[in-house]
Amino acid sequence: MSAVCAIFSSLSVIPDGPYLKDSVNIQSLAASSIITLYFTDLGQQVSWTTFFLTEYTGPLLIYLLFYIRLSTIYDQVETTKNFRHPVVHLACFCHCLHYVRHLLETLFVHKFSGEHTPLKNMIKGCVFYWGFTSWIAYYINHPRYTPPCMYKQSTKLTLMCEAGNHFINVALAHQNHSGNKACFPSPTYNPFTWLFLLVSCPNYTYEVGSWISFTVMTQTLPVGIFAFLMVIQMSLWAQKKHKLYLKKFYPEVRRKAAMIPIVF
Template sequence: MFRRQKSLASERKKELFSQGATQFILRNDMRNFHFLSRLVLSAGPLKPTPAVKHSKKIHFEIEILDAQTKKQICILDKVTQSSTIHDVKQKLHKACPKWYPSRVGLQLECGGPFLKDHITIQSIAASSIVTLYVTDLGQQVSWTTVFLAEYTGPLLIYLLFYLRIPCIYDGKESARRLRHPVVHLACFCHCIHYIRYLLETLFVHKVSAGQTTLKNLIMICAFYWGFTSWIAYYINHPLYTPPMCEAGNHFINVMLSHPNHIGNNACFPSPNYNPFTWMFFLVSCPNYTYEIGSWISFTVMTQTLPGGLTA
């Protein structure tokens, strides 16, 4: 009897223990579920995974025609949309070696403007086939070469007239007549003017990396060299009878080559402690004002018509 009661008591304990364990597990499950639901709600709505876009490269066919004969020269295929006119010139030279990139001009239509090297094919293409007209621009020279030739010529030409070489003036007349003091001063001022130009071209001005035709070089040099010869002939003539704004012109050019910057924007120069820059109070481009003043002063000093026409 005693053993039976003992076994019943032990079974009762086991039953109570199992019920307590079950309740404990249920409580933990409820807590875990509650914690998980709060975590999901705090995370917000699920965002869909963005679809990966595969960029497809667009290729163009470039038909190259001769601008004069309208005949087809070649077709450049597989030209990407990011390719530039410079790249097209390189491909054209590779396909037809006689067309050098430095002397080739490309146009969308005959008689139209030449396309800049930085223009992309995508910006000018109306369809997958682009027609361009090619023109041989002739021999090309850099702008630095143009400016150096433009300013070196007048400097040397004037000195030849100043020395009164026999092939220009009569030797006996040149030896008999002494030079007027104004002649020496005019030579000095003229040389300073063009020496300043040469130094500014080499060390001050930021010359474009582009090129121009040999024809333009000849025309520019003919103008400067011709007027210099005309001026120098009369001023240095043995029968000739009778400073300036160069410093101001130089200082203004130095200021224009180094503009002020506010952030990424370049600001127009403003007057400073240098008195030559105070001309900015009156005009927007004092370098041209000083240039005109230089030639007017030179004309008044030498009293020659060519000097006035040059001004």
């Protein structure tokens, strides 16, 4: 279906059970000549590509609106008087790089197993990301923003985590579509993928690392709160995926942590 948003329904053989795939032949499910199918209205759905493109485009554009210091956001007199510290430009570059990477990976790297997701999930995601971006960008780009010290080291760490996240996602995409489903994703010649030796979800490790280092770089409360929430969310996702890996690849995964080497 080519529509961005559409209404979907699904069938199952037991109430509130797993939905049947489109490729399933109904005759193969029937133990007798009679079978009961349960209809579920899934409501308005959007594709996963639309979901992520919408979710990530917002923060990119919103941050740039604060970065150029629109007169409707900041006092124009203060804006012209205050010099911008280099960390403000670096923060804009790192923040935009983060979401540009997500957008490009959505288009050219990731392959989504499910075709659609509820529209309400996209709305909740946009409220979360867009709202936090407005809060974060307002403080960092404010004319009275006090620049922190020792921001150069954390900037380098942020960029390293962004690079590591990208290379892990590329490695996972190649593994998932190589036809080899019998082994756990393994490190490649790229040093950024060597984290696979210690954790089962290194992409979440790098994601958390980038936001923690961005917090140190900017030293603002909104970024710290956002980073804290991301650590919680990534930890939950990592634990869930780690349990699936343990069932499928127990010998390779049993000595690994989920997200943080040795600790978690």
